[in-house]
Amino acid sequence: MVESLKKSGSDELRPGVKIPAQETLLTPRFYTTDFDEMARMDISCNEDELRAILEEFRTDYNRHHFVRDAEFEQSWDHIDGKTRKLFIEFLERSCTAEFSGFLLYKEMGRRLKNKSPILAECFTLMSRDEARHAGFLNKAMSDFNMSLDLGFLTKSRNYTFFKPKFIFYATYLSEKIGYWRYITIYRHLEKHPEDRIYPIFRWFENWCQDENRHGDFFDAVMRAQPQMLNDWKARLWCRFFLLSVFATMYLNDIQRHDFYAAIGLDARDYDKYVIKKTNETAGRVFPVILNVESPKFYDCLEVCVKNNEKLTTITNSNTPKFLQTFKKLPLYTSNAWQLLKLYLMKPINVSLVTGAIG
C-alpha cells in the first residue's frame, strides 16, 4: 500500500497523516526478542544497583516536563522548502526511534511481569518515558501539518529478532548515543539561541537525562550478566555494535547535513563529537571500544559517504533497473570492504586504560 501511494505522488496516508518513510538499512529499526530467555536471566549479582535505578524511574523526574508552551503556538510556515522537508524528516525519524523503544520496552514489561518483577517494572517505566518522547515529537510534526499514525506503524513495520544479549548491546548504545545527540544539540543552541529555529530543542536537556538513565539501566543489566562482557565473543560483538551504530549515524547525518546546517551545526563535527563521547561512555561497561581518533576511521567512512552519493544518483537516474543493479554492485562491494576494514581495525582495550575513560 505504501508503494502504490508513493507512486501516486502523495506523501500522505490520509490528509495530514504521513506515510512512514520506507525502510532501508539506515532507518530506525523495530526489535523483538526471546522473552522467555530474558525472563530466565539471574540478575542477583547486580540486584542492588538495579533496584536503585528502579527507584529513580519511579521518581519520574520528567513527569511534568513534556508540556508544550506558548512558543509553539505560531505559524511555522517560514520554515519552508528543503529545510522544512528535512525538519519533518528529522522529527519523523526521531519519533519512529522513540516509538520503537516504547513498543519494545512495553512488551518486555508485559512478558516479564510475573517472572522477573524488577526488570519488568523498569521496562514498563522506560516505555512510559519513550511514549512521552514519541508523543512530543509527533505533536511537533503536527505543527508542520503532519503526524505519524503510530498504530499503522506498529502493524506495518518489520520486526528484527535479536537474542537478549544483542538487544542489550544495541539498546544500551542507542540510549547513550541518544543522550549525546540531544545534549550536544542543546548545549550548542544554548550558546547560539539565534540558531534555535523551533522550540522543541529547549526540551532536550531534561529529555536526554531520561535517555541517560535508560542507558545506565542497560549498563546495570549487562553487569548482572558478566558473560555478556568478559569473553572473546563479547569483545567481537561489542566492536560490531559500536561500529554499526556509529557508521549508521554518520552515513545518515552526512546525507542530511543541510538539516544540521539549518541549526548552525556542521554535521561532520557534530557526529565526530557524538561518536567520541559515546565511545568513551561505552568504555565504562564494554571490554573494548573503537579507535575513533585514528584518521583511518573517518577515511573509511568517507569512502562510504561518497559511495552512497553515487548510489543515490544511480537510483534517481533513468537507467533501467537491471543496469542499475550492475552499476551499484561495485559500490556495495566497496562499502562492505570499508566496513570490514573498520571492523578489523585494532580496538582499544578498556581494561588497559581504566581511569582514562570516564
Ligand SMILES: [Fe+2]
Ligand atoms: Fe527516548
Ligand SMILES: [Fe+2]
Ligand atoms: Fe530511551
